[in-house]
Amino acid sequence: MTQQQAVARKATHINGLDAQAAFETIAAIKADKSLARFQFRARNRWISGGENRSTIRDFYGAGREDTSRASAFEFTNGEPPVLLGNNEGANPVEFLLHALAGCVTTTFVLHAMARGIEVRALSTELEGEIDMQGLLGLDESVSPGYEQIRIRMHVEADCPGEELDDLLAYTQRHSPVCSTVCRPVPVVIERR
Amino acid sequence: MTQQQAVARKATHINGLDAQAAFETIAAIKADKSLARFQFRARNRWISGGENRSTIRDFYGAGREDTSRASAFEFTNGEPPVLLGNNEGANPVEFLLHALAGCVTTTFVLHAMARGIEVRALSTELEGEIDMQGLLGLDESVSPGYEQIRIRMHVEADCPGEELDDLLAYTQRHSPVCSTVCRPVPVVIERR
Numbered sequence: 001m002t003q004q005q006a007v008a009r010k011a012t013h014i015n016g017l018d019a020q021a022a023f024e025t026i027a028a029i030k031a032d033k034s035l036a037r038f039q040f041r042a043r044n045r046w047i048s049g050g051e052n053r054s055t056i057r058d059f060y061g062a063g064r065e066d067t068s069r070a071s072a073f074e075f076t077n078g079e080p081p082v083l084l085g086n087n088e089g090a091n092p093v094e095f096l097l098h099a100l101a102g103c104v105t106t107t108f109v110l111h112a113m114a115r116g117i118e119v120r121a122l123s124t125e126l127e128g129e130i131d132m133q134g135l136l137g138l139d140e141s142v143s144p145g146y147e148q149i150r151i152r153m154h155v156e157a158d159c160p161g162e163e164l165d166d167l168l169a170y171t172q173r174h175s176p177v178c179s180t181v182c183r184p185v186p187v188v189i190e191r192r
Numbered sequence: 193m194t195q196q197q198a199v200a201r202k203a204t205h206i207n208g209l210d211a212q213a214a215f216e217t218i219a220a221i222k223a224d225k226s227l228a229r230f231q232f233r234a235r236n237r238w239i240s241g242g243e244n245r246s247t248i249r250d251f252y253g254a255g256r257e258d259t260s261r262a263s264a265f266e267f268t269n270g271e272p273p274v275l276l277g278n279n280e281g282a283n284p285v286e287f288l289l290h291a292l293a294g295c296v297t298t299t300f301v302l303h304a305m306a307r308g309i310e311v312r313a314l315s316t317e318l319e320g321e322i323d324m325q326g327l328l329g330l331d332e333s334v335s336p337g338y339e340q341i342r343i344r345m346h347v348e349a350d351c352p353g354e355e356l357d358d359l360l361a362y363t364q365r366h367s368p369v370c371s372t373v374c375r376p377v378p379v380v381i382e383r384r
Contacts, residue, residue, distance in 0.1 A: 077295075
């Protein structure tokens with residue numbers, strides 16, 4: 001990148017996001033709502049015990065199949081010894097926290113950009129409780145999932161605290177993963 | 193491992209899980225329900241744009257802080273170019289599919305073990321739709337999360353199809369991530 005290109009790039013980038021591209025995308029979706037429809041996919045293969053591996057590459061969005069990824073992402077689920085595994089990877093409920101942390105962060109930074117707020121630093125800490133009686137089927141009145149998930153967010157940005165609080169409330173209502181966790185989303189499982 | 197140890201190990205292992213350890217765990221929980229309480233955690237740091245990274249290591253469970261992991265797991269969220277990124281990693285909604293695939297798989301294999309069913313092979317394919325008008329705040333009537341997630345499961349096991357269908361229905365009701373997605377789970381975000 002030449003210095004001139006770098007300066008031009010910086011002018012349209014806020015929080016590492018291309019503001020011009022974002023506003024063009026929004027204009028395109030307003031003209032044709034079908035461009036907003038995405039389908040995401042994963043393939044997973046059981047290895048042994050609590051170990052299994054996912055492959056993620058293709059998806060559909062913005063009116064076409066995406067071909068931008070030269071190779072697939074691979075992620076391994078595992079379990080710690082106390083849950084009968086050998087720490088082959090983080091476990092599924094921990095990956096859920098990673099997904100939630102990432103989605104809240106990206107949604108916050110995106111809408112900060114839309115409001116012209118420059119974010120200097122952002123980090124989160126998440127924790128959530130699970131009663132394993134649910135998973136084990138020992139008490140059918142116990143929900144097997146997270147009881148609640150708490151996120152502590154640390155933000156440094158050039159704007160008043162009230163504006164950050166407003167942005168945070170907006171983020172919570174508009175984050176895809178947060179919404180998937182907070183609201184009931186149907187999961188249909190079919191055996192083939 | 194000696195041949196004798198290997199034979200002894202195999203005798204108590206079904207589907208790669210230590211059946212004896214599992215039944216001992218269940219007996220311990222029945223005697224003291226507080227042992228079933230787990231708290232999982234993640235820390236995440238924003239890098240730039242849609243890129244951020246999680247660190248996962250410690251958790252609380254079975255009555256104590258876990259110290260089994262010699263080092264932390266690290267995972268990077270990213271976004272594809274059509275969502276303003278450079279494919280720095282899979283994106284958060286794709287990591288959610290990985291978490292769901294892994295949890296359904298492990299829950300299935302665990303309860304197959306409890307029923308004495310040996311699973312030879314298990315793989316899943318997941319897909320879910322998201323309308324990005326929700327994330328972008330273009331239409332407040334559009335939910336930002338997944339509309340529905342479909343899982344196709346391929347299982348090879350030594351038992352009749354009806355038993356696998358029953359086990360699959362049981363899995364769906366007892367998987368922690370599936371439950372977190374299917375039911376509303378409160379997410380509390382606090383700025384510090």
